[in-house]
Each structure stands twice: as C-alpha cells, then as structure tokens.
Amino acid sequence: MFSPYYAWARGRGAADPLQHCAVNVALHGPGGKRWAMTERGRASVSRAATTLAIGPSALAWDGATLTVVLDEVTAPWPTRLRGTVRLHAAALTDRVVALDGGGAHRWQPIAPVARVEVALTDPATRWSGQGYFDANAGDAPLEDTFANWHWSRACLPDATAILYDVCQRDGARTSLALHCDAQGGVQEFAPPPPARLPPTRWRVERATRADEGSAASVTRTLEDAPFYARSLIASRVRGQSAVAIHESLSLDRFRAGWVRMLLPFRMPRIG
Numbered sequence: 141m142f143s144p145y146y147a148w149a150r151g152r153g154a155a156d157p158l159q160h161c162a163v164n165v166a167l168h169g170p171g172g173k174r175w176a177m178t179e180r181g182r183a184s185v186s187r188a189a190t191t192l193a194i195g196p197s198a199l200a201w202d203g204a205t206l207t208v209v210l211d212e213v214t215a216p217w218p219t220r221l222r223g224t225v226r227l228h229a230a231a232l233t234d235r236v237v238a239l240d241g242g243g244a245h246r247w248q249p250i251a252p253v254a255r256v257e258v259a260l261t262d263p264a265t266r267w268s269g270q271g272y273f274d275a276n277a278g279d280a281p282l283e284d285t286f287a288n289w290h291w292s293r294a295c296l297p298d299a300t301a302i303l304y305d306v307c308q309r310d311g312a313r314t315s316l317a318l319h320c321d322a323q324g325g326v327q328e329f330a331p332p333p334p335a336r337l338p339p340t341r342w343r344v345e346r347a348t349r350a351d352e353g354s355a356a357s358v359t360r361t362l363e364d365a366p367f368y369a370r371s372l373i374a375s376r377v378r379g380q381s382a383v384a385i386h387e388s389l390s391l392d393r394f395r396a397g398w399v400r401m402l403l404p405f406r407m408p409r410i411g
Contacts, residue, residue, distance in 0.1 A: 245280070286306060
C-alpha cells in the first residue's frame with residue numbers, strides 16, 4: 141500500500157495490485173539494522189488458501205502457526221537476509237474494525253497475543269519472544285481517506301493493549317482502545333488521555349495515549365522515514381507500565397511527489 145510504483149500505476153488508471161507485491165523485513169539489533177522490501181510482479185506471486193509466495197520468500201499457515209521463510213536482499217546496501225520466522229498464535233480473533241466511516245478500510249487483530257521464534261542464517265542470529273499478527277485491507281488508496289494515524293501495541297502480562305487514533309481527510313477522528321487476552325477475548329476500554337511524544341528527525345508528528353497522570357516517552361526510534369515512523373515507547377496503560385511498539389503515519393507526506401521519488405531507494409522493483 142506504500143508502493144510508489146503502485147501509486148504511479150493508479151495515477152495512470154486501473155492498476156493490478158498483484159503487479160505490486162513485496163515481503164517487507166525490518167531487522168534491528170546490536171549489529172545494526174537491515175531492511176528488505178523488493179517489489180515484484182504477478183509472475184513472481186503464487187498463492188493458495190494457506191500459502192503465499194512472493195519471489196524466493198514464502199508464508200504458510202497451518203491453523204495455529206504462521207511460518208515465514210525469508211530469502212531477501214536488503215536495500216539500499218545489498219546484503220542477504222535469510223532465515224525462518226515462526227509465529228505461534230495463543231488464540232485467534234474474528235474482530236474486524238472499520239477505520240473509516242464508509243467501511244472502505246478494515247483492520248483485524250488476528251493474533252494479538254502470540255509467541256515468535258526467529259532463526260536467521262544471514263545474519264546469523266536467533267531469538268524468541270512475544271509477538272503479534274494483524275492485517276489491514278481496503279478498497280481505496282489510504283491517502284485518499286486518511287490524513288494520518290497513530291497506532292501502538294503494548295505488551296502486558298498475558299495480554300496486549302492496542303491503541304489506534306485515526307484522522308480522516310474530512311477531519312473526522314476515531315480513537316480505539318482494545319485489551320486482547322491470551323484466550324482470544326477482545327474488550328474495548330475507554331481510550332486514555334492523549335500523551336505527547338517528540339516528532340522525528342523528518343518532523344513526522346508522533347502521538348499516543350497513556351493513563352491519567354502518566355507520561356509516555358520514546359526509548360528508541362526504529363524507522364524514521366519522510367512519512368512514517370516506528371518507535372519503541374515506554375508508557376502506562378490500564379494501570380501497568382508497558383513497553384509498546386508505536387507507529388505514526390502521515391498520508392499527507394506520502395502523497396507528496398518528492399516523498400515518492402525517494403522511496404525506490406528503499407524499495408527496489410524487479411519485473
């Protein structure tokens with residue numbers, strides 16, 4: 141959905157989404173970070189009910205575990221990124237949330253509580269820990285519907301807290317707060333008060349929510365792009381101190397021509 145090639149193709153008329161597929165891998169660790177997001181066309185895509193292959197990488201779902209076999213080349217400096225990621229879902233949810241008033245954009249926290257096992261050969265590293273699996277789907281370009289959004293996933297004991305703040309292009313705002321347990325239960329709760337976060341070096345605004353009387357802080361910025369930021373934040377949610385993965389997305393920035401001209405440096409295309 142953030143492919144500049146897909147956006148350019150849509151600008152020329154009807155575009156085939158299967159001509160614009162990619163597996164995105166963002167790896168952060170003591171040895172630095174690696175990024176892979178090579179776009180490929182329809183001829184490199186194979187899919188069935190429980191499998192999806194894009195180029196040399198593939199995903200398979202057996203009803204409880206998602207297995208991802210990675211074989212990618214990083215950008216902008218080419219190195220190999222290969223190995224296996226397995227996500228074991230504690231439980232599955234069927235909750236689907238409409239992010240806009242017309243229901244053209246949907247989000248589903250498929251496995252909000254999960255365990256992940258990472259075993260990479262290039263670079264040689266492995267670890268395991270708490271994981272998360274969700275999905276977005278839509279019938280219109282994101283930048284036509286939304287101006288920005290802020291999302292976070294906080295790890296709690298045997299649960300996950302998700303905060304979602306969406307600003308539509310018409311000015312309408314939606315705030316969502318979900319508590320997801322390891323048994324598949326999803327409970328809405330009143331969104332906490334807004335909490336300020338500093339903008340990124342690209343001046344992308346970041347914002348979140350935290351319990352009344354508490355603050356939130358950025359402990360590490362993982363991705364800092366002209367229209368997108370992914371960060372680790374420390375906050376307090378539902379009376380518990382938590383570390384959260386946080387993202388801020390500016391669709392105003394993404395639709396700017398100068399931003400789309402920069403993206404191919406991080407997102408090469410084959411075919």
